Amino acid sequence: MRWLALIALLPTGVAAQETPRVLSLGGAVTEIVYALGAGEALVGRDQTSTYPAQAEALPDVGYVRRLSPEGILSVEPTLILAEAGAGPVETVTLMEGAGVPWVTIPGGYDADTVPAKVNAVANALGLQEQGDALAAELAQQLADAQAATPDQPLKVMFVMSLQAGRVMAAGQDTAANGMITLAGAQNAITSFDGYKQLTDEAILTAAPDVILMMARAGEHAVTNADLRAHPALGATPAAQNEAVIRMDGMYLLGFGPRTPEAIRDLSARLSALQPEAG
Incomplete structure (x- = not known):
C-alpha cells in the first residue's frame, strides 16, 4: 500500500510529455547522457554517477544495485535509463508495473561495449543522429588507443x-x-x-x-x-x-x-x- 501511494505521486500523462524527466542509474550511463548534450533532461542519478561534475548537483536516489522505490519515485521520473544489473529486481518490477519506462543499457567489457551503450542511450532519448556521431567518434578513439598500446607481457x-x-x-x-x-x-x-x-x-x-x-x-x-x-x-x-x-x-x-x-x-x-x- 505504501508503494501504491508513492506511485500515485508520479506525474500524470507522462507518455505525452515532450521533455522526459530522466533518471540515470550507472556512472557510464550518466556520462553518456551528458556527452550527448542531454544533461538538462536529468532529474536524478545514482551514487556512482559522479562525472561530469555537474552530475553531483542532481538528487541522489541511492546505490545502483540497492535502489528503493521511494528513492526513485522521489524525483518523479518519466524515463529510467539503467545500467545492466541495476536493481534489485523487485524495484525494477514495481517501476515497470507503474508504467515508468525502464530501459536497460547493455553491458560488456570489450571495445565494442562503449559504442553499443551510446547507441542504446541515444535511441532511448530519441537522439539517434547524435548517438551515431558519438558512437563513431568513440569507436575511432578506441581503435587508436589500442593501436598505440605496446605489447606488455606484465x-x-x-x-x-x-x-x-x-x-x-x-x-x-x-x-x-x-x-x-x-x-x-x-x-x-x-x-x-x-x-x-x-x-x-x-x-x-x-x-x-x-x-x-x-x-x-x-x-x-x-x-x-x-x-x-x-x-x-x-x-x-x-x-x-x-x-x-x-x-x-x-x-x-x-x-x-x-x-x-x-x-x-x-x-x-x-x-x-x-x-x-x-
Missing part, C-alpha cells in the same frame, strides 16, 4: 578490496579484466570468472608483476605498506617492487566515454613499470 592483478587480510580480486569476465586486456597486459588471475576472494596460495601462484586498484580514501584506502604487510601479497613481485597503480574506479571500469583515455592512461603507467631491457 601480469596484472586487480585487487578490489583488502579487508581483514582477505583479498578480493578480479578474474575473467570482469571490467577489470577487460581493461587490463585492452591496455595490452595480462590478467594474473585466469582460474575463475567474476570477483572472488583469493587464498594465499592462489596469490603466490599468480605472482603479479603489477597490482591495480581503485583510488580510495579514508577507511577503504589500501596503502603500499598494507600490501607489503600481507603474508602473500607482500611476497609478490608487485608488492616488493611497489609496482602499484591506483585509478579512479568509474574512469577505469565504467566503459563509458572516457574509456579510450583510460586505456591510454593505464597503458602508459604499465609501460613505466616495464623492466628495462638488458
